[in-house]
Amino acid sequence: MPQRFYVLLAGFFSQLLCLGVARFAYTPLLPLMQQQNVLDDASGGYLAAVNYLGYMVGALLAASLSNLRLKDSLYRLGLLLAVLSTLGMALTENIWLWSLWRFVAGFSSACSMLIASGLIMHWLLSHKQRAELGIHFAGLGFGIALSALLVELMLGLQLDWRAQWHYLALFGVLLAVPAWRWLPKPAQTAQSGQTGVADTPPAKRFIRLMLASYFCAGYGYVISATFIVTIVERMPGLSGSGNISFIILGLAATPAVMLWDLIARKTGYLKAIMLALLAQSAAILLPLWFSSLKVVLLSAALFGATFVGVVSLVLTMAGRLYPSKPAKLMGKMTLAYGSAQVLAPALTGYLAEASGQYDIGLYLAAGFVALGAALIALLITTDNTAQRLDAMK
Numbered sequence: 180m181p182q183r184f185y186v187l188l189a190g191f192f193s194q195l196l197c198l199g200v201a202r203f204a205y206t207p208l209l210p211l212m213q214q215q216n217v218l219d220d221a222s223g224g225y226l227a228a229v230n231y232l233g234y235m236v237g238a239l240l241a242a243s244l245s246n247l248r249l250k251d252s253l254y255r256l257g258l259l260l261a262v263l264s265t266l267g268m269a270l271t272e273n274i275w276l277w278s279l280w281r282f283v284a285g286f287s288s289a290c291s292m293l294i295a296s297g298l299i300m301h302w303l304l305s306h307k308q309r310a311e312l313g314i315h316f317a318g319l320g321f322g323i324a325l326s327a328l329l330v331e332l333m334l335g336l337q338l339d340w341r342a343q344w345h346y347l348a349l350f351g352v353l354l355a356v357p358a359w360r361w362l363p364k365p366a367q368t369a370q371s372g373q374t375g376v377a378d379t380p381p382a383k384r385f386i387r388l389m390l391a392s393y394f395c396a397g398y399g400y401v402i403s404a405t406f407i408v409t410i411v412e413r414m415p416g417l418s419g420s421g422n423i424s425f426i427i428l429g430l431a432a433t434p435a436v437m438l439w440d441l442i443a444r445k446t447g448y449l450k451a452i453m454l455a456l457l458a459q460s461a462a463i464l465l466p467l468w469f470s471s472l473k474v475v476l477l478s479a480a481l482f483g484a485t486f487v488g489v490v491s492l493v494l495t496m497a498g499r500l501y502p503s504k505p506a507k508l509m510g511k512m513t514l515a516y517g518s519a520q521v522l523a524p525a526l527t528g529y530l531a532e533a534s535g536q537y538d539i540g541l542y543l544a545a546g547f548v549a550l551g552a553a554l555i556a557l558l559i560t561t562d563n564t565a566q567r568l569d570a571m572k
Contacts, residue, residue, distance in 0.1 A: 182363075183308050189361035190295045190315030193258060196354040197291035199322020199429075201261035201284040202230065204347050205268075206323075206405055207330040207422045210412045212340045217272055224528015227405040228521050229278045233285025234292075235517030241293040242509055247301065247365035250294050257290025258358055262351040269344035291358075292319075293509075296494075298362065305366075313437045319487055320432025327408070327425035334422070379500055385562050386508075388554050390515040392456075393493060395551030397519030399459060400486045402544040403428075405524050407479065410537045414470050424479040431483035439488035440495075448496045449559050452489060456552035459485040463545040467538060490516075519547075 205227070212218045218226070237257075244250050260283050267280035299315055302308075329350065333343045381389075407428065408421035443451040462481035465474055497508040527540035 185361040186299055186302050187314040189358050190299045191318035192354050193291040193295050193358040194318025195322040195325060196351050196358055197257055197261045197288045198319050199326045200347050200351045201265050202288040203323050204326040207327045207408045207425050208340060208343060210409045210421060215340055220532040221528045222274060224524040226277055226281045227524035230281040230285040231517060231520035233282035234289050237286040237289025238293055238513040238517060241289055250298055251365055254290050254294045254298060255359060257287040258355045261287040262348055262355055265351050266348035269341045316436045316491060317433045320429045324426045324429025327422045331422040381500055388558050392551040392554040393512050394515040394519045395547040396456060396489050397516035398523045399463060399544040399548030401520040401523045402527055402540055403463060403482050406537055411475055417472055420472055424475055427476050428479040428483035431480040432487045435484045435487045436491045439492055443492060448492055449555055452492045453552050453555040455485045455488045456548050460545045460548040463541055467541055
């Protein structure tokens with residue numbers, strides 16, 4: 180097999196570990212931990228918020244680094260932290276220690292999501308390979324599905340929450356091996372952004388509206404990504420179907436990056452982002468209006484197919500505007516997206532604890548995502564930068 184595929188598969192396995200296991204296994208395990216009385220709605224939301232705070236810190240650190248060897252070291256540290264944070268969840272029932280481990284897990288996910296992406300992109304460009312990361316990002320969706328499937332299998336074996344975290348950590352060690360071995364160490368420490376293509380900085384108004392829209396997208400994304408299993412488990416007649424919905428979500432997200440790339444070629448990037456946000460808002464609302472299993476699974480599939488598309492399209496857009504230093508805009512966008520992910524789970528958990536249901540949180544999430552789509556529509560119709568970017572097909 181050509182080395183190109185080993186490098187891309189290193190990123191794929193890092194996504195399975197750092198995103199699928201360390202970050203998102205918490206979602207299908209949350210109902211079990213609530214049933215066994217170690218978490219309630221408020222503490223569950225609080226731990227999710229801390230996890231996203233860790234991701235945001237890691238993302239901002241990644242955006243500030245230029246030394247390739249330092250990035251490589253941080254990537255490998257992230258693999259170790261992913262395993263340790265997963266194991267740590269099994270070793271305590273202390274909410275403050277859990278907070279530490281969820282923060283560490285969030286930090287490790289940034290190492291895979293952003294640092295690994297940059298390292299792989301640098302290797303592809305320096306070896307004159309096609310600069311495509313579809314295989315790498317497919318690990319995000321597949322990792323979500325895999326974590327939910329593993330939890331479902333372990334539930335069938337009557338394993339409690341602590342044993343499940345133990346086995347997930349052991350599985351994480353297996354995933355870390357190809358993620359570590361198949362990504363070559365960078366040969367030099369120079370700046371990685373020398374592309375020879377001029378930057379085209381957008382207007383300040385464009386940046387402000389994009390930041391606001393991406394904040395809205397982050398708010399909507401994190402609610403379903405964190406609470407979907409718990410929400411489905413509490414719906415009348417759907418107990419036992421929560422993990423199935425999360426598996427469907429992950430499987431739908433797996434090919435979504437490539438699908439939205441194709442859509443963007445036809446419509447332009449901003450219109451594709453707007454379409455993805457509108458579809459995501461509908462996906463969040465569907466379970467509130469229809470409680471059948473078919474509709475819930477359709478909602479999960481639609482959500483999975485759209486949230487990863489929004490992220491990939493926005494990151495691609497940032498790279499097009501700043502080809503010599505994409506971290507310039509990516510860092511700002513990550514701060515907006517991440518701050519929503521810190522705020523939303525804690526607020527939603529509190530509202531669920533107070534009201535006994537997640538309906539208010541879901542309506543808020545859908546409303547924020549729809550507002551994000553409206554802001555993109557405003558850019559498309561009124562901003563010259565937006566029109567120029569939208570012409571890039």
